[in-house]
Amino acid sequence: MxxxxxxxxxxxxxxxxxxxxxxxxxxxxxxxxxxxxxxxxxxxxxxxxxxxxxxxxxxxxxxxxxxxxxxxxxxxxxxxxxxxxxxxxxxxxxxxxxxxxxxxxxxxxxxxxxxxxxxxxxxxxxxxxxxxxxxxxxxxxxxxxxxxxxxxxxxxxxxxxxGANVLMYNTDHVAQAPDSWAPLWEEDTDYAGKTMAYDSPIYIADAAVYLMATQPDLGITNPYALDEEQLAAAVELLKTQNGLVGEYWNDALKAVSSISSGTAHMGTGWQVIVNLAQGDGGKVESVLPKEGATGxxxxxxxxxxxxxxxxxxxxxxxxxxxxxxxxxxxxxxxxxxxxxxxxxxxxxxxxxxxxxxxxxxxxxxxxxWTTPVEQCVDGRTDVTCTNYQEWTKAWTEIKG
CATH class of the missing domain: 3.40.190.10 (Periplasmic binding protein-like II)
Known part of the structure; x- marks a missing residue:
């Protein structure tokens, strides 16, 4: 089939x-x-x-x-x-x-x-x-x-x-294939207002993955095991992104339409969305960035x-x-x-x-993806990690 x-x-x-x-x-x-x-x-x-x-x-x-x-x-x-x-x-x-x-x-x-x-x-x-x-x-x-x-x-x-959560991009608007999540997170991005982000508290883990690569001093070793300080850093990054993102999505059909039409130039998505966008004639490609990804x-x-x-x-x-x-x-x-x-x-x-x-x-x-729980899934026993309820509260704060 x-x-x-x-x-x-x-x-x-x-x-x-x-x-x-x-x-x-x-x-x-x-x-x-x-x-x-x-x-x-x-x-x-x-x-x-x-x-x-x-x-x-x-x-x-x-x-x-x-x-x-x-x-x-x-x-x-x-x-x-x-x-x-x-x-x-x-x-x-x-x-x-x-x-x-x-x-x-x-x-x-x-x-x-x-x-x-x-x-x-x-x-x-x-x-x-x-x-x-x-x-x-x-x-x-x-x-x-x-x-x-x-x-x-x-x-x-x-x-x-x-499946992996990949970086999708429309080649009509992104000339060179990206190799990093940076255009979705950094304030100096060329794509402000033209990016898509997944609308869910679990997306906090995507911020944590980026921080693992860019701010190693935070000590994040598992994006689903965040103590209060680490969660605060992820929330701060997500608030920055909130001012840059063009749209949040949790409807895959909407994501197909946005990335295929070029309304969004790039964003996080799934390979099946890329496939369907290509099937619709959209000039869409995907990449697993060098920082890694959630899935x-x-x-x-x-x-x-x-x-x-x-x-x-x-x-x-x-x-x-x-x-x-x-x-x-x-x-x-x-x-x-x-x-x-x-x-x-x-x-x-x-x-x-x-x-x-x-x-x-x-x-x-x-x-x-793993639901965050108070028992740190990275093996730490000297701290209490934040749970999904705390992530949900943080997500509401991020989106305002």
């Missing part, structure tokens, strides 16, 4: 919500040093007979049966093969997904990083026995053992895919008290197969988690090249 406008656009509306707070980091963090306490819950030891159904909360584009788009159907084959009927509810936000998982009515969730830590710490999801998921072995190493889904040496998620990843997680654990495990393995993971990633617009999803066809190879699917050197520069 090639990337077409029809398929990603169906998912873009949810992408704008999905990506409002996902999780991870540019280098694997030792989850045992984060200080995050989690319930000690058992994991499955075997897979038994199918219960007949599995109830899944997922982002649009992850669990498709052909009803949205006849070319997107990987549910029907699963149901026929396993005798597990798939009952899907499309999630609108991570907050909604957390609440739905806590209702006890769902077996699986495609959790973003902001939801995953809450679900793990709350005892809402169980650790996963990856030995029962043969396809887990083909997941790229860069998505295993991350702080947003692995704690105390236990895996709580089966990776689905990932996002999603994982399958199983309810601690799942009523249909056998079907749930069967789905996680099935959806992680090369063929199905390729379909999900191309439908949604992200790099697949299964390295073998890049093989089998020219379309698969082209998609993976576009999204740098197996390029770990690329993703080593990307700090996957």
């Amino acid at each position: 090639k990337i077409t406008k029809a398929l990603p656009l169906a998912a873009l509306a949810s992408l704008s919500l999905v990506l409002a707070g996902c999780g991870g980091d540019a280098s694997t963090t030792d989850s045992g040093t984060t200080g995050i306490q989690v319930p000690d819950l058992p994991m499955a030891t075997e897979i038994g007979e199918s219960e007949g159904q599995v109830n899944i909360i997922a982002w649009a584009g992850f669990v498709e049966d052909g009803s949205t788009n006849p070319d997107a159907d990987w549910v029907s084959a699963f149901e026929e093969e396993t005798k597990c009927q798939v009952n899907r509810k499309v999630g609108a936000t991570s907050d909604e997904m957390v609440q739905l998982m806590r209702s006890g009515e769902y077996d699986l969730v495609s959790a973003s990083g902001d939801a995953s830590l809450r679900l793990i710490a709350g005892g809402d999801v169980a650790p996963i026995n990856t030995d029962l998921i043969p396809n887990f072995g083909n997941i790229v190493d860069g998505l295993k053992g991350q702080v947003y889904d692995t704690l105390n040496g236990k895996s709580y998620g089966v990776p689905i895919g990932r 996002w990843s999603d994982t399958w997680m199983i309810a601690a008290e799942s009523k249909n654990p056998n079907c749930a495990y069967k789905w996680m393995d099935y959806a992680s197969s090369a063929e199905v993971n390729a379909q999900i990633s191309q439908n949604f617009g992200m790099a697949p988690a299964n390295a073998l999803a890049c093989e089998g066809s020219e379309a698969n190879a082209a998609h993976c090249e576009t999204f740098h699917a197996t390029d770990e050197d690329y993703y080593k520069q990307v700090w996957m």
Whole structure:
């Protein structure tokens, strides 16, 4: 399946919500040093007979049966093969997904990083026995053992895919390809009033990434682990940017229009936005700047008290197969988690090249979104880090 406008656009509306707070980091963090306490819950030891159904909360584009788009159907084959009927509810936000998982009515969730830590710490999801998921072995190493889904040496998620927040630019207005985020942050920028910034408290991490490179004395080693002084520095930088930015966006369709038309000359965005803008005839390119970037990843997680654990495990393995993971990633617009999803066809190879699917050197520069919590995820124990509530308050202050 090639990337077409029809398929990603169906998912873009949810992408704008999905990506409002996902999780991870540019280098694997030792989850045992984060200080995050989690319930000690058992994991499955075997897979038994199918219960007949599995109830899944997922982002649009992850669990498709052909009803949205006849070319997107990987549910029907699963149901026929396993005798597990798939009952899907499309999630609108991570907050909604957390609440739905806590209702006890769902077996699986495609959790973003902001939801995953809450679900793990709350005892809402169980650790996963990856030995029962043969396809887990083909997941790229860069998505295993991350702080947003692995704690105390236990895996709580089966990776689905990932993406970077890139610097997009319109070549009609930006003659030379940029290699830095500086034009979005510095007061002497040539693009004042013509840039776009993502509208979410998690965007504070983007400022932190830039500060890691430009103000190393602040001591920031993880953009999601900011103490009060470090957060204040990020807020100050964001206030400077507020006077320069042309528009904030959280609607991916609006971002496509702005960067494609040249209303915005450059800004932060996603590769799928670049692809769609190019498909519309826009002269748009993207780059991962030298300072690094933030990014996002999603994982399958199983309810601690799942009523249909056998079907749930069967789905996680099935959806992680090369063929199905390729379909999900191309439908949604992200790099697949299964390295073998890049093989089998020219379309698969082209998609993976576009999204740098197996390029770990690329993703080593990307700090996957992680919800900030008081226990510093950079391993510090001598300070208290700022949490997402504090970031939300700061974001309101930044935008005035």
